[in-house]
Amino acid sequence: MSAEPVLTISGLNVDYGTDAGAVHALRDIDLTLNRGEVLGLAGESGSGKSTLAYAVTRLLSPPGVITGGEVHYHRPGGDRVDILSLAPRRLRAFRWQELSIVFQGAMNSLNPVHTVHSQLTDVLAAHRPELRKRQRTERAVELLGLVGISADRLAAYPHQLSGGMRQRVMIAMALALEPEIVIMDEPTTALDVVMQRQILRRLVQLRRQLDFSVVFITHDISLLIEFSDRIAIMYGGRIVEQAGAAEIYRDPRHPYSDGLLHSFPALHGPRRELTGIPGSPPHLSAMPTGCAFHPRCGKAFDPCAGRVPLLAPPADGPGRAVACHLHS
Amino acid sequence: MKYVLQRLAFYAVTAWAAITINFLIPRLMPGDPVQALLSRYQGQLDTKAIDSLKALFGLDEQQSMWQQYTDYWAHLLDGDLGLSFTFFPTPVSEVIGQSLPWTLALVGTTTLISFVLGTGIGVYSGWKRGSWLDSLLPVTTFISSIPYFWLGLVAIALFAEKWSLFPNSGGYDNALVPAFDWPFISSALYHAVLPGVTIVLSAVAGWILGMRNMMVTVSSEDYVMVAQAKGLSERRVMFGYAARNAVLPNISGFALSLGFIVGGTLLVEMVFTYPGIGFQLLQAVGGKDYPLMQGVFLIITLSVLAANLLADLVYAALDPRTRKEA
């Protein structure tokens, strides 16, 4: 697969709050999403994965502030768009057109007082003013068809739909403008396991069919290994390891990745012992010095508490990167 | 539909409760103020008037409570609220019939204006949180703490007494005969300006604060973030997503605080000697006119219930969740 970037994030820093009380939610994030790939983003809650997803399109609610770094979108032709410098009007035009998001918790993602039809077509009306009303409705029917919902649900209000159906409406909505990038933030967490897989399979098919790139965020690393090409693992607002899905599964280098893999039962392949990770993730306002993971790490040694390890390719594994003193 | 029927049933029960409270108050209170009035007007009252007052205020000691209660209902359903002593011998129903339109026009219009105005400003200031509009909040809080009637007093002192821009009392020019013609209507409107502005000014602050809080709360809902992510226009996000949801609790709040608002507006009528039922209530209190007092309370309660029902219908129209599953 040719590695042509579609989204590049470099040195991204995000704080919550300004002033002295500000906490650092993301630190020096470097990440590239290649065209056509599914990039998995894993980590416990509070690791910054959702913050990263929203910061990319400047959707973080107050008091979130982007304090540094760059985010570039690469058009198929090769032009670069500096997302963080777009004026509001341009940013609005960019959103959903090039990059859409399936939010976590479909329960609250749909506006309770508007019909499915209205919520599918308002995005069309905003970005494709040339479409007539009838054409927008046709497109809405088509979109619902993509996710296996019959056209008669167009007139339904969100409260009349089941959780799985709502999530599929959100996916249909994300595909409305055929964007280049779709960010999925825990898209199936609220659903039961059967429904989860059903929806993810459908997504994989749609991705092949429509050819978009996906950032897939979940805390369930076994899902990621099954559905993504590459995986980035986050801890304490930093990316601690990045590698192909198979590599992470076979040979995790960061002790935290290893711990995550032992926290969820794998659905395929040999059984692993479920050991989990001792302790709980650090609070953003009380981040340990050095490697944020060192208090919970069984392999911590002298430098871990003192210096922050840099994300770099390990000596024996080009094409992947890990931020751990064991490998530097 | 089920929602509306439920609300109707609730208001029917509430109306029944209000009437029963009205029935019980004079019977539970110590002393017999109405008996005293009756003796004072002895000779001027015909037997029918005495009968109805006895039935309404439970002066006939011979009867059982239940008998009194059914009698009471019979008189009410007949539209008989007794005789007013302040406007002796005009029936209470007639006094109220003359003053109710004034109150409905003044209170109805001003309440609607302040709700719409306050909600609108609240939407905007909640959406633009952190802007200069926030500096108006302390002022708004201060204004919302001022009693309606005192603001009325200040308004009269400034605009009627000091600058003579508006009349200080009454509902229309006394030289005119009430009729549906331009001189009368324009005079009525002119007289309504000062009390109207007073009510709007006192009431609007509460709506601004309430709606602003709702906007701030709703703005952090997921669906508002989705709307932003969709790249919709600011107007669509602000009105179609945030305000459209934020206004719902404000409407239920509107229904629930109507009773409170009406209390305040009655006072404004008293201060402006406006010929509505609030002013009648004041006169009834001053003249110990119990039949008129009770009649006014009944009518106010029924009007508030009707307004509540209207608000509920609006709510049902705006919130699809109250409608039955398709």
Added chain:
Amino acid sequence: MSVTATDVAVLDGAPPPAAPTRRARLRFLRGGKTRTGLILLAFFVLLAVAGPWLAPHDPDAMSDQLLQPPSGGHWFGTTHTGQDVFSQILVGTRGVLVVGLLAAVIATALSVLVGVSAGFLGGAVDEILSALSNIFLVLPGLPLIIIVASFVPETGDIVIAVAIALTSWAWGARILRAQTLSLRRRDYVEAARATGESTPRIILFEILPNLTAVIASGFVGTVIFAVLTEITLAFIGVADISHWNWGTVLFWAQSNQALAQGAWWWFVPAGLCIALLGTALALINFGIDEFVNPRLRTATGSSRKMKMRVGFTPVARKSTGDGPREHSSKEPRP
């Protein structure tokens, strides 16, 4: 009246705040609004306690200085019989606060009793109690109080306070019921029930501590309502007018044509005091609301420097060594 944030939480079905730590509980005291409110309130409480001693004149004493505007001798001027308005206001503060607090205590007790029982016991009890509070909520309170007060021969402070309490408990009960309902479904309450703890014990130790903020907010709200109502009743002459409070001052001003005579000093101070006391209580309630509903908290200080805008995260790169950043030269696709 407005929809308060506590009510919002109820309508959203959002969970009430978990049992706050002691530090968190005191945090709301630190907000500027709350502090201003508390200082103002403390000032009025001080007046209520010390007012009669501080008053320079006997509020009832007449003098030959009739209807004088404010001066060094009479800070707030005099009435048509030469009484000192300043002294009347000072002496009247106690009546205002006593009735307001007494009514709020009774109403809050009623609302906790009705609201928590309805929410916790559920079933038919809940149906009946909820219907009762909803009825009292829509009945116009002021006319009802006026009528009750007119039938009672003696309308002292206590009667007025009780009448106000009886018509103002319903709002609190409604909110407390909803909060209790959502608390009842919490794991730790379910656990307590499962282990066979008695109902009063669960209510006292598991439910009530979590309702503190909501109860406090309801209490302060009721004080505002009670003060306004009490002053209104005095103003229209339903309450005992021989007893000084700010409403009585206004009653005498109104019945002696203070307006027509241009004696603004007669009614302006009382109104300002009412508004200031109301503002103080409202500010305290804002503090409690922000404590209950953190979304309402205004970002402190920094928000002025940086514009926070919903849906557009500000970008403020700290380092100057960013180098020249190229802006997109191409329009996004239409």
